[in-house]
Amino acid sequence: MLRQKLCRIGQFLALAAIVAAGPALGASMKSEISELDKIPRVHPEYPVPNEPNQVFYIERSSNANTVVYAANLGPDGKLNKDEPIIGYWRWYNVDGHKKDLNFAERMMAYGVKAVKHDGPNGAYSFKIAAMPERTLYIGQDAKGVPEVFGRIGNRWAKLSYIYLEVIDKGLLPQVPSLDIFGTDRETGKALHEHILHN
16 A cells, blocks of 8 residues: 555656656757667566557656557447547556556646547547647558557657656656657668757
8 A cells, every 4th residue: 555655656756747847848858860770678677568459658767657558449440539549557566557547647748639630541640748749640550450650850650659767856856858769650660769858
């Protein structure tokens, strides 16, 4: 019970850090893009989620708890037009149980916002609450497999995961950098975008 309370406090502080950094992501961050041989694991000791219809996930340096994003498919196998993507926690730092995002997390950090049916090939555009300047798209490939894609530099990439560097100093943790990992949709090359807070 105490461990779960401490985890909730840690989650709240990390959320506050992301919220604090969120408005500044577009204006005061610089981005570096590189091509890699393969998508690396920043923390190979963290469990890699493998959920039904998973499209990407967010990891943080503070602990192994992970936000998973999954396509929301209807009985016809198509994306739900009202809510094509959903996000939730896997609390790997506790026992791996699934937990819904709370109201503050949905509204200010990890929630899916601004969903529109306006993307290429029938995809839906959306944004993550703490990254309002970054438009992502969820669609289905030629085989009907859900995927999330967006721009990494000037290239269209299928998103794999996002990693947040969280520094727990003082009352409010900081998020000095984040890393976006994906695969070029044309070449299949692994791409990495490192975003550093100035």
